[in-house]
Amino acid sequence: MRWGVIIVLGLGLIAYGVYKLNYPTYSWRQKLTLVVETPEGVRTGSAVGQVTHWFHPAIPVDAGSRNSSLRGEAVVVDLGDGRYLFALLDESPKKLKAAFADRLPEFTYGLNDLKRFFRAVERLRGAAAPVPFAALPRLVTFGDISDPTSVRLVDPDDLAAVFGEGYALREVTLEITDAPVTSGVVEGVLGWLGEYPEPGLCPPTGQTTDIPFCRRVHHGDFSRRPR
Template sequence: MTPEGLKTASSVTEGSWSMAPTWFKIGDSGGGPGLGSLRGEAVVLELEPQRYLFALQDYSALTAFYAFAGPDFRAGMRQDYIAMLARIGAIRDSRTLAPKHYPLLVTFDDINNPASVRRVDPGNLASTFGHGYRLNAVTLSITHEPVTEGRVDNVLGWLCDYKSKRLRLSGQTGPIGDRILANNVGSGDFKNDECE
């Protein structure tokens, strides 16, 4: 919600799930629950000219898995995951995420300066953007639409340069353990497919 009314944005990402072979056992798991991955780009919402809110791809395919599996699903054996994945594959629906499952929300004080990235509190958008800004909901939907491409590139013209050099938004490389957001967010949080 903005002072001018409701604004929405979306992005289609591709989630995939791979199961370890049954011969790869850890305890009684029979191959384990598997691993999920995402391909696509962050959600970009232009709140007003040159002021954007980004919902980063810092979540995993597990977020979607548990959103659609529901609160009654209990992680268990390999066959439990296989059965639930088959049920989820038939769903064409949306789910509202609980705030604890929200992706990291960020903005930039200067959209042309990667190091000006700033965390946005989903429960208090007004503290970042001003009076009248509020987050209504974050939803996930299962769709057959193609993966969204180009929206992030259109806003963050510098992103592919950072991606090709494997830079954090601070301009640094490699793992950095401090609490500065620009040192811990990289281009892959905005877009995890290749740049052209």
């Protein structure tokens, strides 16, 4: 009886190992840091998020064979006088590809190429590199921090157009890290923020054109927590 149990357990472990070999999970934490020049000096903000990708059988056959999740919150830079700059959450690998172009394989959507890319990212733990502004997630601010409908898009190359003379984004870096996922910073600034997922920052207008920007930004762009 005991040997039967051992054999069953052994076969189960082998089956699980074969499954994980074919359908692995990849996960890493990445820290995005923004350095902003202001008339009162340099202000910085950073946030650590956790990215997870896992592969699974395509059941039904027309279903995808990969899922991904992002946990964390937007980068917040306190510019003083009640004004803030936010770098929104973004699941795209665009930042990774741009920052670590010389250390990562080509990114394609073939399953084997994706696994190779994700393995390479995991091996970058402890590495940091500058991020070109063109690869950044959306930057936003609020005309009134208490009013979500006052959200505005910010051009990373022209912060002065929104904040005034003397404001400029000087540097952005991305680091693959073991640091804990950032928590509570965004919620401390945006008291109205709801739980992910949430709709846009303003009600639907019923329009199919001229959709306001506040409909294109969601609560989940600022914070995502385990559900």
